[in-house]
Amino acid sequence: MRIGNLAIRKLTVRFGSLTAVDDVDLDIGNGEVVALLGPSGCGKSTLLRAVAGLEPQAEGTVRRGDEDLARMPVHKRGVGLVFQDGQLFPHRDVAGNIRFGLRMHKINDPGRVDELLDLVGLSGYQRRKVTELSGGEQQRVALARALAPRPGLLLLDEPLSALDRALREQLALDLARMLRKAGTSALVVTHDHDEAFTLADRVALMREGRIVQTGTAEEVWRHPIDEPTATFLGCGLILDARIIGGTARFDLGDVHLPWAPEGTHKIGLRPHALVADPDGPLQGEVSGRVHRRDHVRLLVKLEHREVDAVATIADAPEPGHPVRLRLDPDGFALVGPRERLSVF
Amino acid sequence: MALVPLGFLTLFFAWPVVAIVGLGARAAMLDTLASSDTWQLVGFTLGQAAASTVVAIAAGMPLAFLLARCKLPGRGLVQAIVLVPFVLPAVVVGLAFRGLMPDGGVWSIILANAFFNVAVVARTVGGLWANTDRRAEDAARALGASRLRAFTAVTLPALTPAIGSAAAVVFLFCSTSFGVVLILGGAEYRTLETEIYLRTVQLFDLPGAAALSILQLAAVVAALVIGAVARKRRQAALKLRGRQETARRPVGGEWVVVGIAYGVLVLLLTPIVSLVSQSSVEGFRALSGTGHDNSLEVTGLRAAMNSLSTATDATVLALILGVLSSIALMRLGRSAELVDVAMMLPLGVSAVTVGFGYLITLDALPGDLRTSPLLVPLAQAIVVTPLIIRILLPVLRSIDDRLRQAAGTLGASPLRVWLEVDLPLAGRSLVTAAAFGYVVALGEFGATSFLARPDAPTLPIAIGRLISRPGELNTQMAYAACTLLMVVTIAVAVLIERFRTTVEEF
Known part of the structure; x- marks a missing residue:
């Protein structure tokens, strides 16, 4: 059922006076995994549901090859859907759930269920009751169920959010591998950067119903298109800088950014742009500290402003103590439209 | 669809129904409303329904407690026994109570109507009770409330929506109860419902019967609206709580309530047994x-x-x-x-x-x-x-x-x-x-x-x-x-x- 690229054009969903999805254009290449990333309430799930055909108010077109999916009822669209919390059929066993789509499409492929259970790492689970599975196992079965009829497009709505953190990270890696192996085009909705960057070939950033930026993980991470996007992607501090010969010169000093084009720009600093280092050039005072899993996050009073910084667990200073900081190029992003940047 | x-x-x-309203309104509505007999009828209908509702709630509450909060053997049997009266045909109940209380009278009507509806109270209230978080009571007890005090101060208010909803439904059923009143009341004790029947079938006073039906209809709509409001509140109340096992073995004074509940069960079985024995x-x-x-x-x-x-x-x-x-x-x-x-x-x-x-x-x-x-x-x-x-x-x-x-x-x-x-x-x-x-x-x-x-x-x-x-x-x-x-x-x-x-x- 795999037929070319998917092209979403001018997709709009209105709920009364509220425009949840506003004139969205998005392409998904054959076999490509696109993540739709944005804060809660930005309309990303609504966009996904509109593509699936679950939002009756949707306007615009969703083309796949010669077909306009927007004109088809849900059950004819050939899309697979995975919800946050499985939504497995409680009255059927694991095999019965996976076989459901095959039955609906009258596909006779006796080996398919075993094949999919292999793919999602649940071989031998055929006869298990779905109500007795763990959350992670339920999501694996939900994925297998959605993939079974070989949909032209797989839609995943926050597929990992209902799971606890450790499991989420492991399953994100597994999911990325399974999606590649299945070779299905997919659109993943998530509010979690790590998840988006782990799963997707390309990320589409969404805010207030619009897609504000698309690009590879590296592109959007290094070049957030505007200040709100930079803030959403973790830049706590945004400053003016002048870049000459691959070195950015700004309030706090100089930092080597060889990938940055010449000119005057805004740069975004993520917490790990400032690292505690006894030999660092900057002098401040610690006003707060929080333990994270593999590092310590510091709040540092630096001249007239408070900034985020990181330290290793071994030598993190106490609040009230002085601290020296150095700049780490890895924690910097360049804020602004890429096209404008490349002109300079 | x-x-x-x-x-x-x-x-x-x-x-x-509209035809009845038309018939009644055209002819006899004013006459009927002006008649003191009518208001006596209305008074008796509402009075017996209110009394039956009170009895049903008093008998149903211990059963609700037993079903919702007590982990005791034979629970399925208890549930079945509670349900049976609700589905028994009215004539059967009427005849059973006539056998038990041959002199009849108002009390036999009230008890028979209550007998019918104990299940409504036990199941409606019990349903909410089973879903009510036990920890609120535990908190009250930890703060020094006696078991009784914790019940009246914490549990009872939480159950109010269910009790209200059950009371509305029971009142409705009792005020429109027909077979029981016809058999036990005879010509002496009449409600709107039996009077409509008697006027139609025996006196052929169709306009008069229609006028009474209008009265009945108005009362029923009022009761239904109240019931719908109460039900909505109960559903809202149910949503607030997660589902978990709140039943456990009764302790201390709870055994008294359990005893009363079993007593009610025996009373519920009495008319059934007496009927079979006759x-x-x-x-x-x-x-x-x-x-x-x-x-x-x-x-x-x-x-x-x-x-x-x-x-x-x-x-x-x-x-x-x-x-x-x-x-x-x-x-x-x-x-x-x-x-x-x-x-x-x-x-x-x-x-x-x-x-x-x-x-x-x-x-x-x-x-x-x-x-x-x-x-x-x-x-x-x-x-x-x-x-x-x-x-x-x-x-x-x-x-x-x-x-x-x-x-x-x-x-x-x-x-x-x-x-x-x-x-x-x-x-x-x-x-x-x-x-x-x-x-x-x-x-x-x-x-x-x-x-x-x-x-x-x-x-x-x-x-x-x-x-x-x-x-x-x-x-x-x-x-x-x-x-x-x-x-x-x-x-x-x-x-x-x-x-x-x-x-x-x-």
């Missing part, structure tokens, strides 16, 4: 005949067969209507409240009114429906459908819509989604609903007594006729027939308990 049940409701419920072999043998001096036009067995086939037709009809209405109500979402109340109207508007309405409107329909064997099933279906909706709708509403959407994206058309998701998941409650509908249709007395032809009575109608005629043989036949009805009813009640789900409501 909504059109079929709404059309049916209009034709077979709204129109007859039936005799001669009675059962006599069922193959027509009674003393041919009191019946057909044999007792013929009437039993009539009952079975009529109830089957009515159940099938009501299931179709109930399922279609439930789907329509579910689709309507928020705006469904009004339609919901409209669909509930037949439950409260007395069956007598429905039967009476048919008498005065059905001549106008093409075909001779008035002599058709479908007439009685139609009327019974109108009475039964609301019950089916009440059982089915909450279950359908509790199915996550995304489950249907998942099936849709996997290629299931809307009809297929219904067959593959809704039907299997609501299957158990569909069985419950059908069983419920069947026993209620089997015991239906109010509407049927207007509409059943003398040569094709159902068993309850035959019982009513037998006990209104003299002759020892008739009495024995009536007891035997009641026992027969009761056995079927109890069997179905046990079936209902086996298929019971947690979200249904009355």
